[in-house]
Each structure stands twice: as C-alpha cells, then as structure tokens.
Amino acid sequence: MLQLSKKVEYGLIALRHMAMKPLGTVFTAKELAKEYDLPYELLAKILQKLARAGMVRSLQGVRGGYSLAKRADELTVADVINVIEETRPMVAECYTEGPESCYLFGSCTIRRPLGKLQRNLNVLFDEMTVQEIV
Amino acid sequence: MLQLSKKVEYGLIALRHMAMKPLGTVFTAKELAKEYDLPYELLAKILQKLARAGMVRSLQGVRGGYSLAKRADELTVADVINVIEETRPMVAECYTEGPESCYLFGSCTIRRPLGKLQRNLNVLFDEMTVQEIV
DNA sequence: CGTATGTAGGACTTACTAGGTCGGATTTCC
DNA sequence: GGAAATCCGACCTAGTAAGTCCTACATACG
Numbered sequence: 001m002l003q004l005s006k007k008v009e010y011g012l013i014a015l016r017h018m019a020m021k022p023l024g025t026v027f028t029a030k031e032l033a034k035e036y037d038l039p040y041e042l043l044a045k046i047l048q049k050l051a052r053a054g055m056v057r058s059l060q061g062v063r064g065g066y067s068l069a070k071r072a073d074e075l076t077v078a079d080v081i082n083v084i085e086e087t088r089p090m091v092a093e094c095y096t097e098g099p100e101s102c103y104l105f106g107s108c109t110i111r112r113p114l115g116k117l118q119r120n121l122n123v124l125f126d127e128m129t130v131q132e133i134v
Numbered sequence: 135m136l137q138l139s140k141k142v143e144y145g146l147i148a149l150r151h152m153a154m155k156p157l158g159t160v161f162t163a164k165e166l167a168k169e170y171d172l173p174y175e176l177l178a179k180i181l182q183k184l185a186r187a188g189m190v191r192s193l194q195g196v197r198g199g200y201s202l203a204k205r206a207d208e209l210t211v212a213d214v215i216n217v218i219e220e221t222r223p224m225v226a227e228c229y230t231e232g233p234e235s236c237y238l239f240g241s242c243t244i245r246r247p248l249g250k251l252q253r254n255l256n257v258l259f260d261e262m263t264v265q266e267i268v
Numbered sequence: 269c270g271t272a273t274g275t276a277g278g279a280c281t282t283a284c285t286a287g288g289t290c291g292g293a294t295t296t297c298c
Numbered sequence: 299g300g301a302a303a304t305c306c307g308a309c310c311t312a313g314t315a316a317g318t319c320c321t322a323c324a325t326a327c328g
Contacts, residue, residue, distance in 0.1 A: 002136055002215075002223035004248070006316065009226065012244045028274065036241050039317055048276060061325025062273045077251070081136075089136035092143065107170050110146045113267035114138070117211070120258050124251060133247035140287065162303065173288060182305065195296025196302045 007084050010038050011046045015080065015130045018056070019072035026065040046084060053083040072134060078125035089125065091118045141218050144172050145180045149214065149264045152190070153206035160199040180218055187217040206268060212259035223259065225252045 014032050018025065029047055033040040047066050051058040057069045068075075081089050087096050091114050094102040102108065148166050152159065163181055167174040181200050185192040191203045202209075215223050221230050225248050228236040236242065 002138065002225075003227060004136065004225050009244065013242070016243055030274085036243075037238065041319080042317060044275075045277080051275090058275065059325090060275050060323080062271095063326055064274045064324080066275090091136075091138050093137060104171065108147070109150055109170075110143065110267050113262070116266075117258060117262060121255070124254050124258075128247070128251060132250075133244050164303085175290080176288060178304075179306080185304090192304065193296090194294075194304045196300095197297060198295080198303045200304090 004081070005085065007042070007046055008081050010036075010043050011050060011080055011084050012077070012130070012133060013038070014043060014047060014066075015050070015055070015068070015072075015075060016133050018066070018068045019130050019134050023071065024067055026059060026063075026067045028065040031065075049083055050080075053079075055079065055083065071131075073129050073131035075130040076126055077128040077130070078122065080130070081125060089121070091121065138215070139219065141176070141180055142215050144170075144177050145184060145214050145218050146211070146264070146267060147172070148177060148181060149184070149189075149202070149206075149209060150267050152200070152202045153264050153268050157205065158201050160193060160197075160201045162199040165199075183217055184214075187213075189213065189217065205265075207263050207265035209264040210260055211262040211264070212256065214264070215259060223255070225255065 013036055014027075017032060017035065018027055029044040030040060032038070032047075033043045047056060048058070050056045051066065054069055055075060056066045058064070058066050078088070090096045092102075092111070094105060094108070094111065095115070095118060099105045105111075147170055148161075151166060151169065152161055163178040164174060166172070166181075167177045181190060182192070184190045185200065188203055189209060190200045192198070192200050212222070224230045226236075226245070228239060228242070228245060229249070229252060233239045239245075
C-alpha cells in the first residue's frame with residue numbers, strides 16, 4: 001500500500017535518463033529498456049502515454065524514438081504520476097471517485113482530516129521535478 | 135495506487151470514535167462496526183492488532199471491549215499505519231524489503247531522490263495524530 | 269520500391285493481494 | 299452453565315498491477 005507503481009518508477013527512470021543528455025536527444029524505447037533492464041513493451045506504453053500528454057516528443061519510423069519535450073525542471077513528479085496513472089494520487093478513493101464511490105460518505109469521520117493530509121501530499125509531488133532526480 | 139488501505143481507514147475511524155469519549159470508555163467491536171457500517175470481523179482484527187501494539191486495551195469476556203490505551207495526541211497516524219499494515223508506508227519496495235527485493239537496485243537511478251520524497255512523507259504521517267481527526 | 273526499424277495501441281494472461289468471511293477456541297461476567 | 303465478548307488462523311474472492319503478444323502504421327535508407 002501507498003507505493004508508487006512500477007509504471008511510475010519506470011517512467012521516472014526513463015525521463016531522468018533523457019534529462020541527462022542535451023534537450024532534443026532521441027532515445028528508443030528498446031535502448032532505454034535495455035539500459036535499465038525494464039520490460040520493453042511496458043516501457044513503450046508508458047512512453048506513449050507521456051508522448052500523448054506532451055511531456056516527450058515521439059518520432060516514428062526507422063530513426064524514430066522519444067525525446068524530452070520540456071525542460072526537466074518543468075516536469076513535476078505530480079504530472080508524471082497524473083499522466084501515467086490517469087489519476088492524481090489520492091489518499092482515499094472518495095477524493096478521486098466522488099461521494100457516490102463510498103457508501104460511508106455520510107458517516108465517514110476521517111474525510112476532512114485526511115483531506116488536509118492529501119493537500120500536504122500534493123504539495124510534495126507538485127514541488128518535486130525530474131530535474132531534482134538527475 | 136498510493137491510497138491508504140481500508141484497514142487503516144477503519145482503524146482511524148474507530149480510534150477517532152473512541153477519542154471522542156472520556157479516556158477509558160469501553161467499546162465493543164460490534165458496536166463500532168454497527169455505528170459506521172464496517173465489516174465486523176475485519177474491524178475486530180484491526181482492533182486486535184492495535185491491542186497487541188498497545189494502542190488500545192482489550193478486555194475479554196462478556197463486559198469486554200476496547201478502550202484507548204493512550205491519549206489521542208500520543209497516537210500518530212504513522213503509528214497506526216505501521217501497526218495495521220505491519221510496515222511503514224514506503225514509496226518503493228526497496229525501502230521496506232531491502233536491496234535484494236529489487237533486481238534493479240544497482241542500476242536504479244531514482245532511489246535517492248525518492249528517498250527524499252519518502253522522508254517528507256514520513257514527516258507528514260508522523261506529525262498527524264488521532265487528536266487532529268477528532 | 270521494399271525491408272529493417274521504429275512507434276501505436278488493443279487484447280490478453282498471469283500473479284498478487286486487499287478485502288472480506290468462516291469456524292472454532294478462549295475468556296469472563298452473571 | 300451460558301451468553302457475550304475477544305482471539306486467531308484459515309480460507310475465499312474479486313480487482314488490478316504487471317507483463318506479454320500481436321498487428322497496424324510510419325519512415326529512413328539501401
């Protein structure tokens with residue numbers, strides 16, 4: 001519980017790798033997977049998501065691959081999680097899914113205090129950028 | 135991902151409920167489960183764990199039940215998670231399981247930065263007590 | 269051209285585990 | 299002794315994270 005998913009880890013590893021070379025350098029999914037011994041297909045999908053979100057640029061074809069679309073200090077960990085996980089990292093589901101998701105909503109007594117925790121958590125993720133993990 | 139487990143939620147709800155009445159008041163698992171419509175057996179186990187950890191006192195027998203063993207401001211959310219989940223809430227498994235758990239350990243480039251995130255996270259949980267959710 | 273090399277992306281499989289349930293033992297009050 | 303409680307291990311189940319497979323499409327280059 002309360003762990004980052006492998007997808008997010010892999011995404012961060014890939015982004016950090018790209019951030020080490022000059023902006024615009026192209027990397028293939030295969031090359032990145034090999035370098036860190038990550039499952040190729042999975043990493044490819046993650047990169048595709050990041051591409052759709054505009055965090056990396058993708059080039060198709062034989063000399064294709066991925067390159068960073070933004071500076072590393074513009075990519076927050078929160079964004080990466082958000083894109084890969086397709087949801088913000090919430091402490092309780094009623095924050096993401098809404099009141100209907102939880103039959104306890106009416107009687108739940110810990111929602112407000114957890115909300116405070118949540119906001120603090122968000123700040124942590126928002127403030128951390130890929131730049132910092134280089 | 136990155137959510138508190140139901141167990142922790144139920145535990146916090148129960149502790150908070152107990153913290154509302156004078157210290158020493160006894161509550162049965164059944165009564166607590168009914169009040170918040172939580173699954174009885176599950177809540178019972180959670181309370182047993184909290185009892186073994188010395189956070190609540192348990193009384194067996196017909197007039198038995200549970201009562202808080204400490205003041206609400208002495209019970210941190212971190213402790214509650216720790217006891218119920220039997221592990222600290224870590225952002226990546228290599229922090230809980232050790233280096234052997236992750237075949238990437240040698241090549242992993244995001245461990246250190248995530249460690250920083252982890253420490254910040256710990257502070258959040260350490261600083262929040264049951265008192266604050268009353 | 270056409271082939272090698274790359275991304276795009278849907279469908280599927282597998283393994284794990286959170287959440288919940290059941291059964292029975294033990295304790296204690298009346 | 300019986301009712302009401304904790305105690306605790308074993309079990310079941312559904313959801314999902316992680317990984318795999320397959321096919322389509324794009325493009326550079328001989």
